[in-house]
Amino acid sequence: MKKKITLKQIARELDVSISTVSKALRNSIEISEDTRQKVQAFAKFYNYRPNNIALSLKNRKTKTIGIIIPEIVHHFFSKVISGIEAVANKRGYNVIVGLSNESFAKEVINMEMLANGSIDGFILSIAKETLQQQDYHHFTETISQGMPIVMFDRVVNDIKCDKVIVDDAQGAKKAVTKLIHNGCKNIAIITTKDYVSVGKLRTQGYLDALEAHKINPKASLVLKVDDELLSEDHLDSLEKEIEHLFNKNKKLDGIFAVNELYAITAMKVARKLGLKMPEDLQIIGFTDGVLSKHAVPTLTTVSQHGQKIGEKAAELLINNLEREDEEDIYETVIIETELIERESTK
Amino acid sequence: MKKKITLKQIARELDVSISTVSKALRNSIEISEDTRQKVQAFAKFYNYRPNNIALSLKNRKTKTIGIIIPEIVHHFFSKVISGIEAVANKRGYNVIVGLSNESFAKEVINMEMLANGSIDGFILSIAKETLQQQDYHHFTETISQGMPIVMFDRVVNDIKCDKVIVDDAQGAKKAVTKLIHNGCKNIAIITTKDYVSVGKLRTQGYLDALEAHKINPKASLVLKVDDELLSEDHLDSLEKEIEHLFNKNKKLDGIFAVNELYAITAMKVARKLGLKMPEDLQIIGFTDGVLSKHAVPTLTTVSQHGQKIGEKAAELLINNLEREDEEDIYETVIIETELIERESTK
DNA sequence: TCAGGCAACGAAAACGTTTTCGTGTTGACA
DNA sequence: TGTCAACACGAAAACGTTTTCGTTGCCTGA
Numbered sequence: 105m106k107k108k109i110t111l112k113q114i115a116r117e118l119d120v121s122i123s124t125v126s127k128a129l130r131n132s133i134e135i136s137e138d139t140r141q142k143v144q145a146f147a148k149f150y151n152y153r154p155n156n157i158a159l160s161l162k163n164r165k166t167k168t169i170g171i172i173i174p175e176i177v178h179h180f181f182s183k184v185i186s187g188i189e190a191v192a193n194k195r196g197y198n199v200i201v202g203l204s205n206e207s208f209a210k211e212v213i214n215m216e217m218l219a220n221g222s223i224d225g226f227i228l229s230i231a232k233e234t235l236q237q238q239d240y241h242h243f244t245e246t247i248s249q250g251m252p253i254v255m256f257d258r259v260v261n262d263i264k265c266d267k268v269i270v271d272d273a274q275g276a277k278k279a280v281t282k283l284i285h286n287g288c289k290n291i292a293i294i295t296t297k298d299y300v301s302v303g304k305l306r307t308q309g310y311l312d313a314l315e316a317h318k319i320n321p322k323a324s325l326v327l328k329v330d331d332e333l334l335s336e337d338h339l340d341s342l343e344k345e346i347e348h349l350f351n352k353n354k355k356l357d358g359i360f361a362v363n364e365l366y367a368i369t370a371m372k373v374a375r376k377l378g379l380k381m382p383e384d385l386q387i388i389g390f391t392d393g394v395l396s397k398h399a400v401p402t403l404t405t406v407s408q409h410g411q412k413i414g415e416k417a418a419e420l421l422i423n424n425l426e427r428e429d430e431e432d433i434y435e436t437v438i439i440e441t442e443l444i445e446r447e448s449t450k
Numbered sequence: 451m452k453k454k455i456t457l458k459q460i461a462r463e464l465d466v467s468i469s470t471v472s473k474a475l476r477n478s479i480e481i482s483e484d485t486r487q488k489v490q491a492f493a494k495f496y497n498y499r500p501n502n503i504a505l506s507l508k509n510r511k512t513k514t515i516g517i518i519i520p521e522i523v524h525h526f527f528s529k530v531i532s533g534i535e536a537v538a539n540k541r542g543y544n545v546i547v548g549l550s551n552e553s554f555a556k557e558v559i560n561m562e563m564l565a566n567g568s569i570d571g572f573i574l575s576i577a578k579e580t581l582q583q584q585d586y587h588h589f590t591e592t593i594s595q596g597m598p599i600v601m602f603d604r605v606v607n608d609i610k611c612d613k614v615i616v617d618d619a620q621g622a623k624k625a626v627t628k629l630i631h632n633g634c635k636n637i638a639i640i641t642t643k644d645y646v647s648v649g650k651l652r653t654q655g656y657l658d659a660l661e662a663h664k665i666n667p668k669a670s671l672v673l674k675v676d677d678e679l680l681s682e683d684h685l686d687s688l689e690k691e692i693e694h695l696f697n698k699n700k701k702l703d704g705i706f707a708v709n710e711l712y713a714i715t716a717m718k719v720a721r722k723l724g725l726k727m728p729e730d731l732q733i734i735g736f737t738d739g740v741l742s743k744h745a746v747p748t749l750t751t752v753s754q755h756g757q758k759i760g761e762k763a764a765e766l767l768i769n770n771l772e773r774e775d776e777e778d779i780y781e782t783v784i785i786e787t788e789l790i791e792r793e794s795t796k
Numbered sequence: 797t798c799a800g801g802c803a804a805c806g807a808a809a810a811c812g813t814t815t816t817c818g819t820g821t822t823g824a825c826a
Numbered sequence: 827t828g829t830c831a832a833c834a835c836g837a838a839a840a841c842g843t844t845t846t847c848g849t850t851g852c853c854t855g856a
Contacts, residue, residue, distance in 0.1 A: 107596055108567075110842060121806045126844060136804060151591075155567040157506045158842035161811045166503065168546070168568075176535070177528045179740075186523050189549050198563065200514070200546040203535050217544065221454075221501040221812085222514075245497075250453055368744050375746070394525075394739075398714050400721070400746050456812060467836045472814060482834060504812035507841045567842085 109150045118146060160221075168198045169421060170223035172214055174206045174231050174258075179364075179393035180410045181229070184256065187414020188227055195422050197224075204231040212242045224425050225252040227417045230260065236299045254421045256413050258301055266420040267436040268413050272302050275406040275441030276309025277316075279388040280360050282404075282443060284317050286386055286450045288358030292325040292349055294366040303328075306362045306390060324352050329366065339369070346373045359387045364395045367403055371448070387448045401447030413439050455496045464492060506567075514544045515767060516569035518560055520552045520577050520604075525710075525739035526756045527575070530602065533760020534573055541768050543570075554579040558588045570771050571598040573763045576606065582645045600767045602759050604647055612766040613782040614759050618648050621752040621787030622655025623662075625734040626706050628750075628789060630663050632732055632796045634704030638671040638695055640712040649674075652708045652736060670698050675712065685715070692719045705733045710741045713749055717794070733794045747793030759785050 115122045120139065128135045128143035129152070135143075146152075160166040169192050173181045185201065192199050200223060202214035211231045218226075226246065234240070235258065243263050247253055253265040283291050293310045296303030307326070314321050327349050329342060346369060350356055359374075361367035367389030371381065379385045381401050389396055392407035416437050461468045466485065474481045474489035475498075481489075506512040515538055519527045531547065538545050546569060548560035557577045564572070572592065580586070581604065589609050593599055599611040629637050639656045642649030653672070660667050673695050675688060692715060696702055705720075707713035713735030717727065725731045727747050735742055738753035762783050 106594060111844095112842075122843085123807075123845080124805060127805090130844085134804065139804080153562070153566045154844095155507075155842050157503060157512065157567040158811090159844085160503045161501075161507050161813095161841090162843050162845095164811065175532070176522075177525065177532050179523065182523045182528050185547070186521070186549065189522070189547070193549075193560075198546055198548070198568065200544055201531070201535070202544070203532065203539075214539075216499070220499045221503040222544065248452060365744075372744075372746075394741060395744055398711075398718075398741055398745070400718075457814095458812075468813085469815080469837075470835060473835085476814085480834065485834080500814095501812050504841090505814085507811090507843095508813050508815095510841065 106150075108155070109147075109152050110155065111152075114143065114146055114150070114152065118143060165224050165425070166222060167196055168200055168223045169418065170200050170202065170215075170218040170226045170228075172202045172204055172211060172218075172226060172228035174204050174229060176201065176203055179395075180257075180391050180408065183410030184229075184414035184417070187411040187416075188418040189414075190411075191415045191418035191422070195418075197418075197422060204234075206232045208233040208237055208239065215242050215246060219246055219249070219251060223251075225254070225421045227254045227256065227414075227421055229256050230258040232300060235260070235301065252421060252424045254417045254424075256417045257408075260301070264432065264434055266417075266424065266434050268417045268420065268439060269436065270408045270413070270439050270441050272305035272441075273309035273312060275390070275408070275443075276306040276360065276362070277313040278309075278441065278443050279390070279404075279406050280310050280313035281316070282445075282449065283358040283360065283386055283388060284313065284319070286358075286382075288386055290325065290353055290355045291319075291358035291360060292327065292353060292356055294327045294329060294346065294349070294359065294361040294370060296362060297328055297330055303362050310360055322353075325349075325356075342366070342369055343373055346370050347377075350374070350377055357385055359385065361387065361389045364389050364391050364393045364403070364405070367405070367448075368395050368399055371399060371401075371403070381448050382450045386450060388443075392444055396444075396446070399448075404446045404449040405444050407442045407444050409439055409442065452496075454501070455493075455498050456501065457498075460489065460492055460496070460498065464489060511570050511771070512568060513542055514546055514569045515764065516546050516548065516561075516564040516572045516574075518548045518550055518557060518564075518572060518574040520550050520575060522547070522549055525741075526603075526737050526754065529756030530575075530760035530763070533757040533762075534764040535760075536757075537761045537764035537768070541764075543764075543768060550577040550580075552578045554583055554585065561588050561592060565592055565595070565597060569597075571600070571767045573600045573602065573760075573767055575602050576604040578646060581606070581647060598767060598770045600763045600770075602763045603754075606647070610778065610780055612763075612770065612780050614763045614766065614785060615782065616754045616759070616785050616787050618651035618787075619655035619658060621736065621754075621789075622652040622706065622708070623659040624655075624787065624789050625736070625750075625752050626656050626659035626704075627662070628791075628795065629704040629706065629732055629734060630659065630665070632704075632728075634732055636671065636699055636701045637665075637704035637706060638673065638699060638702055640673045640675060640692065640695070640705065640707040640716060642708060643674050643676055649708050656706055668699075671695075671702075688712070688715050689719055692716050693723075696720070696723055703731055705731065707733065707735045710735050710737050710739045710749070710751070713751070713794075714741050714745055717745060717747075717749070727794050728796045732796060734789075738790055742790075742792070745794075750792045750795040751790050753788045753790050755785055755788065 111122050111125050115125045125143055128140045189199050204211035256268040259267045295307045298304045311321055359370050367387055374385050389403050389405040392405050396403035396405040457468050457471050461471045471489050474486045535545050550557035557580055602614040605613045641653045644650045657667055705716050713733055720731050735749050735751040738751050742749035742751040
């Protein structure tokens with residue numbers, strides 16, 4: 105087992121100083137052609153690679169990005185990571201991932217763990233619990249220590265950082281408008297409780313679309329699901345709630361769901377009730393995941409372009425990190441959503 | 451913006467030496483109660499946290515695990531990461547993620563990038579291209595430098611490292627046996643080319659099950675899909691291939707697919723051909739992802755317990771890292787698969 | 797012959813820790 | 827009064843780099 109070799113060892117072996125070795129390897133003109141070649145040959149033979157940790161300590165930057173997300177077993181988030189990783193890699197950065205599991209405490213701990221020198225900056229999406237408690241001190245503290253943050257998707261406005269979001273309201277409006285144009289008269293929305301910012305925004309888009317077409321919103325058409333934990337039995341109760349929605353609204357002919365799962369579950373219930381899609385009922389979801397693509401019927405959906413969100417977030421962060429002047433100008437980039445039409449709409 | 455504070459700054463401020471500060475913070479008995487309290491109060495006020503990079507350099511360990519996987523937008527892999535992260539976090543480790551995108555070159559580059567001091571060990575699943583080229587020098591080199599590796603799922607036998615795998619052959623055999631017991635007479639398999647080790651093993655399990663029931667395998671019932679890129683048009687050609695499979699075998703009444711996507715696609719084709727499931731055709735997939743759970747009919751599948759695989763892999767690696775004696779004893783842990791019965795089988 | 801300059805190299809500091817090994821000041825005790 | 831231990835603290839090395847600033851030795855030119 106040959107351990108990693110260091111400058112010091114090369115120096116001793118070749119009977120020169122550490123500085124000489126370092127310079128020789130970086131092709132400094134200070135070093136004679138002779139020694140340079142000698143050193144480089146030796147280094148190559150022993151497969152020398154500079155120690156990253158030492159470099160990080162010296163340069164006071166780690167070339168590593170910390171990602172904190174609520175969960176990773178989720179098509180959208182993994183798409184975002186994939187986008188971040190692509191850009192980061194191209195620009196010589198690594199990514200280190202922390203999971204909050206939607207928990208405030210874990211979010212805080214994870215950030216503290218990484219903020220102590222391990223990374224140069226954060227890209228994150230806020231945990232539900234944090235949004236609920238509205239305690240953002242860990243973000244402001246991190247930022248005030250000079251470590252930049254980029255938030256995506258679930259953001260909170262009054263934090264001084266770059267943000268990458270989708271036009272949730274606009275996307276929802278687009279979807280609901282589509283349903284209206286397709287002839288739906290009674291459109292329901294299946295959404296989350298309001299503390300989830302994106303849920304709230306999408307609900308707003310739904311209302312906007314109705315208003316734009318002079319349709320009065322009905323409270324009975326709005327189902328706000330309390331998704332404490334997405335456990336198995338939650339799925340059952342979700343089905344029941346949706347079934348109840350159908351029962352309350354016999355003339356229901358359109359559904360807009362703020363995520364894939366709600367949409368798919370609505371489909372399931374509809375099918376059980378003998379409704380034909382898209383003839384009797386049209387459904388549109390949010391988030392273009394694998395479920396939408398392979399459902400029966402395939403689901404029309406609002407795509408958020410998770411990959412693009414990740415790429416943009418990484419660009420913003422790295423640009424910030426590598427910017428010379430220390431100007432604190434923060435951007436909020438909006439990634440356009442796209443309505444992907446499939447079989448669940450006419 | 452108050453920058454991170456260091457021992458040196460505390461020392462200067464309090465007019466003591468760096469060593470004193472360090473010792474005071476670690477509650478050394480060498481330091482008087484007085485100074486200890488003074489230092490700790492000061493440190494707390496300025497929210498002092500030791501710099502991780504400096505610690506890593508000093509201790510020659512980073513408390514970080516490197517994960518290299520082919521892709522992250524994939525239910526199985528993200529489950530594994532989730533499992534790794536859970537264990538790693540509990541034991542005070544971070545995880546840093548590299549994606550190979552199934553490419554040999556990216557796998558090598560990513561590993562080199564991380565191996566230079568950034569991490570203490572690897573957990574990885576081999577890229578398809580690497581398996582195809584059978585070039586494993588980057589693994590052996592990493593190991594010979596004293597950095598442990600744990601492989602999962604896609605492994606190669608003659609590398610000296612811990613491995614966590616599922617009993618692919620056994621799981622496949624279980625599934626196919628189930629089909630046989632359910633009365634299927636003509637069972638097809640939709641699998642990958644043989645260089646993907648898990649595909650090969652699952653095919654073997656299929657053959658084993660047939661043999662155990664004295665059924666002669668028919669070449670026309672084995673479809674080996676060449677999944678170069680899982681691009682959109684690949685999905686189309688996949689459908690065509692499967693359709694061809696149905697046409698060649700009119701009496702087809704059971705399908706075992708080595709992954710979710712193949713199974714779902716087979717379902718789609720079957721539905722198009724007017725087959726009822728599970729009455730006319732029974733299908734079992736491999737990998738318990740989100741698709742299986744929400745397909746119509748829901749898909750009976752062989753679950754690999756990705757989370758558990760990740761947890762076990764992390765345990766093995768960390769145990770190895772923290773083992774005192776330097777014994778090179780490597781384990782291969784087999785995680786039992788489980789047949790999850792749903793609507794696609796009788 | 798000697799000042800000056802250049803080529804080639806080395807010493808040392810710095811990044812932020814921890815830890816080993818002094819060292820100086822007490823106080824007690826003979 | 828002198829000795830020795832205990833106490834409280836500091837100096838310095840070490841981890842592996844890069845970089846600044848010397849410091850040689852030799853050659854050139856007047």
